[in-house]
Amino acid sequence: MPPETRNIPFTALGGVFEQDDIDAALKVMQAAAEAGGNFFPLPEETEFQQAFAAHEGAAHAVAVNACGTALDACMMVLGIGPGDEVITTPLTFVCTATCASALGAKVVFADIDPVTLCLDPRQARGKITGRTKAIIPVHFAGLAADIDAFEAITRETGVPVIYDAAHAVGTTYKGRSVGGAGLASCYSFQSNKNITTLGEGGAITTDDAEFAENVRQKKTFGYVYGAQLRVASVGFNYRMTKPQLAVGITQLAKAGRLIADKLAAMQKMQALLGDVDGVVLPGGIEEGHGAHLYIIRTPGIDRSAVAACLKEKFHVGTAHHYPIVWTWEAFAGLDYESRGCDCAVEASEHAVSLPVFAHSTDDDLRYIADALGSTVSELS
Numbered sequence: 001m002p003p004e005t006r007n008i009p010f011t012a013l014g015g016v017f018e019q020d021d022i023d024a025a026l027k028v029m030q031a032a033a034e035a036g037g038n039f040f041p042l043p044e045e046t047e048f049q050q051a052f053a054a055h056e057g058a059a060h061a062v063a064v065n066a067c068g069t070a071l072d073a074c075m076m077v078l079g080i081g082p083g084d085e086v087i088t089t090p091l092t093f094v095c096t097a098t099c100a101s102a103l104g105a106k107v108v109f110a111d112i113d114p115v116t117l118c119l120d121p122r123q124a125r126g127k128i129t130g131r132t133k134a135i136i137p138v139h140f141a142g143l144a145a146d147i148d149a150f151e152a153i154t155r156e157t158g159v160p161v162i163y164d165a166a167h168a169v170g171t172t173y174k175g176r177s178v179g180g181a182g183l184a185s186c187y188s189f190q191s192n193k194n195i196t197t198l199g200e201g202g203a204i205t206t207d208d209a210e211f212a213e214n215v216r217q218k219k220t221f222g223y224v225y226g227a228q229l230r231v232a233s234v235g236f237n238y239r240m241t242k243p244q245l246a247v248g249i250t251q252l253a254k255a256g257r258l259i260a261d262k263l264a265a266m267q268k269m270q271a272l273l274g275d276v277d278g279v280v281l282p283g284g285i286e287e288g289h290g291a292h293l294y295i296i297r298t299p300g301i302d303r304s305a306v307a308a309c310l311k312e313k314f315h316v317g318t319a320h321h322y323p324i325v326w327t328w329e330a331f332a333g334l335d336y337e338s339r340g341c342d343c344a345v346e347a348s349e350h351a352v353s354l355p356v357f358a359h360s361t362d363d364d365l366r367y368i369a370d371a372l373g374s375t376v377s378e379l380s
């Protein structure tokens with residue numbers, strides 16, 4: 001039993017938001033308030049995109065207003081539509097799948113690797129048909145998917161891979177940042193991610209210059225700037241605002257420190273939970289993990305009972321990453337295939353995200369570990 005009662009919420013801020021971030025936003029807001037001021041042009045966009053591309057190891061980065069719209073833009077550039085199939089994992093946030101549904105395509109769910117919780121390349125390969133137009137793996141919780149295996153699938157079949165890298169700011173795979181993998185990667189800067197651009201934001205990274213230009217047009221009404229503005233394709237407005245871009249620059253500058261602190265806290269938690277029976281620890285909590293989420297599993301015990309006990313008895317907040325995508329009511333009306341995803345279903349039923357953050361103290365971590373140990377022994 002924990003010796004004392006603490007209150008440890010699962011906070012909605014996944015990283016840090018500090019005075020330098022406030023100053024950066026205020027500076028552009030102040031300039032806009034001055035005579036002749038405005039929220040355009042956006043030199044911050046170029047600076048942030050270059051810094052983000054370099055940080056994530058890609059040739060190009062295109063800043064957008066969310067990871068969801070980043071995925072939408074990628075699907076549109078690939079020309080996905082009715083009659084097409086897109087393969088993804090069922091253990092993810094809903095938009096990893098609905099980006100394909102929104103364009104009339106069928107979502108084909110394939111199972112995850114039970115250790116990494118990322119889409120299993122062999123399972124994805126087994127679901128490729130003549131109609132498959134894309135595969136969307138997720139770098140789950142900050143752990144890289146098996147990029148080499150997905151590259152081999154693209155080489156063999158021609159099917160492009162678009163990574164959902166919402167969790168993967170700072171993630172590396174075999175020592176390399178993951179932003180240049182596949183055809184493109186879609187990042188999130190929503191409030192609970194490793195970096196945030198005032199609560200919402202995202203980016204697409206790619207090594208493919210033509211793909212970068214196409215998604216850039218999608219996010220800006222199809223504009224091509226020049227002596228005369230052209231509208232070269234059908235596009236939308238998925239732009240990030242000037243204050244957000246300014247904050248992106250300050251957030252990115254400290255992402256390394258934030259991720260190192262989060263990873264250190266996660267490694268301490270691994271050690272604390274090492275001898276707790278009935279708890280499966282997350283894999284890959286080591287150098288290269290983006291340290292977005294710390295997710296344990298409690299096989300044989302329903303996750304909601306664990307979450308309720310932690311909350312009610314010990315005041316420890318948790319989160320669920322994720323309900324299986326096709327169980328959302330929207331999927332009742334959508335075209336999808338879900339055969340053979342047993343590992344994903346099993347993981348979802350027993351996955352509990354613990355409040356392990358950069359600011360977690362050793363006492364907090366010990367308290368959470370003790371509370372979880374007591375909860376699991378009580379419910380077993």
Ligand SMILES: Cc1ncc(COP(=O)(O)O)c(C=O)c1O
Pocket residue numbers: 065066067068069092093095096138164166167187188189190200201202
């Ligand atoms: C795996 C995954 N993909 C996509 C998203 C959507 O990101 P955004 O909120 O930036 O659209 C999230 C956000 O929670 C996510 O966790």
